[in-house]
Amino acid sequence: MGIEFLVRARRVTLALTVLAALAGAVYGGLAFGLAIALGSLWSVGNVLFLEAFARLLVAGRLGRTPAMRDVAAVLGGLPALLLGGWALLAGGLPLLAVTLGFWILFAVVVLKGLGLALARSLDFATGRSGESPRAAVRRPLPSRRTQGLTGWALVALLAGGMVLWATAAPKPQAPAEHPAAAAPAGEHAAEGHAADAAPGAAEGHAAGGGHASGHPEGVPEMPTIPGVLAKLLPHAAWAQAFFVWENLFYALLAGVFLIVAVRWAFARPKLVPDRPQALVELIVEGAHDFLTGTFGPEMARYVPFVGSLFFYILTMNWMGMVPFLKAPTSSLNTTAAMAVVVFLYVQYTAIRHQGLFGYLHHMAGSPRDAIGWAVAPVLLPIELMGELIKPVSLAARLFGNIFGEDLLIAVFIGIGAAIMAWQPAPVGFPIHVLFMFLGLIMSAVQALVFSLLTAVYLYMALPHGHDEEHHGAGSGAQPAHA
């Protein structure tokens, strides 16, 4: 067995140790996790010591001068390891955890050895060309950079999932017990903090109520970055404020993401586009063709507005699927703000194209004869109401759909965790994945509906939308005239 084997085993062990320690800290408290980490580190130290010892022996047999590092490791390592082991055993850490940590390295070595022994079948499974176990061991390691990036990315992913789970598990009844959750923290800190804890709890409570936009407590929600921060730092005012403003933060994040992505794709625009540029051009062209094809060439002017709305909303909706992010559109505030913008822009467009009197004439039902003028006072409020109900329904539709969809996913994550609660590992049955696929589709459809309705309203505000029969709110469903 080459030394690479041990190096690989050590790296895997370190990664596993991080995960195991995290899981232990989540489950059995901080001391438990620390004990796992220390036990594992101690066994890794043993292996390092043995490695140095073996190198010394080999060097002695071959008659080479041994490396000073190895000599130092062997001479200094023995007392250090003994001392460390004694401290571990006598330090009062949970022995079970120490033993568990100690066994991680051995488990990795055994599993890796098994994998090598089964290399042929593994080759078959992974589609790699068959190589002998010997060659697999001697294969040069990938560059440190690649190793580090992929390995630690994997570890971060798993650890993130674990933290996510740990914070999500007590969620279903979480917001209601906000004060209860803050109280032990206050108790723990000191009696003097008791007065401190109360406003913090109240603030958290208000934050929960405020950010769910008037929804009752007890709505399960997936943790978000501001939410986790606010939970970790119940006394920090900035964390609480961040939590209250999280929808705004995520909405800004979506906008920044879009701007940066498009800027990056068009950093050096070329006549023959590279991949990112081609993708963005394809998307923009698709939006342009769709709008002008459906509504006519005069809509080309509104492609930037409607298209940006679509991709902005799509990005925000899909953010709800990403762990630690939240769909800002699952708050009525975000959708209402967008609906108000659309409303104002539509009214502006109508007045701009029809003139103020034409606009009023239109609002009065376009009277032409005496009877028309006679019923105008009745029609005017109806038309006005029809105009005003548009943004309300726009906002409520988007909010309701996205909120319901995210709620569904959160509820099913809770169910998945409940299914697997009989065993100690922090995993849930991924039952929600089905609903995430549904959510992906629904998000896209809702983004399309919002921007399409905006396009319809804009189209109706244009002069020639005038002749068509479109009284009442929902009549815009006939824009496809040719």
Next chain:
Amino acid sequence: MPYQSALGLALPLAIGLAALGSGIGLGLIGRAVMDAIGRQPEAAGKLFVPMILGFAFCEALTIYAFITMFMLSGRIQ
């Protein structure tokens, strides 16, 4: 009957009723569009936007019931 029980009974029922109506409406729209496409497949592109809009208007009614439920479900406690 205390109003909490009344709400607890009525809210799911209200959602269900709204969903029933929306479902019928969605089904009608979907059937009509399918018929139309079957009759004239080249019109599929033109039918898409009105179909989506019809879906949106139809489904909005359930969403209103859903939002109403969330506004009221806080009172059941």
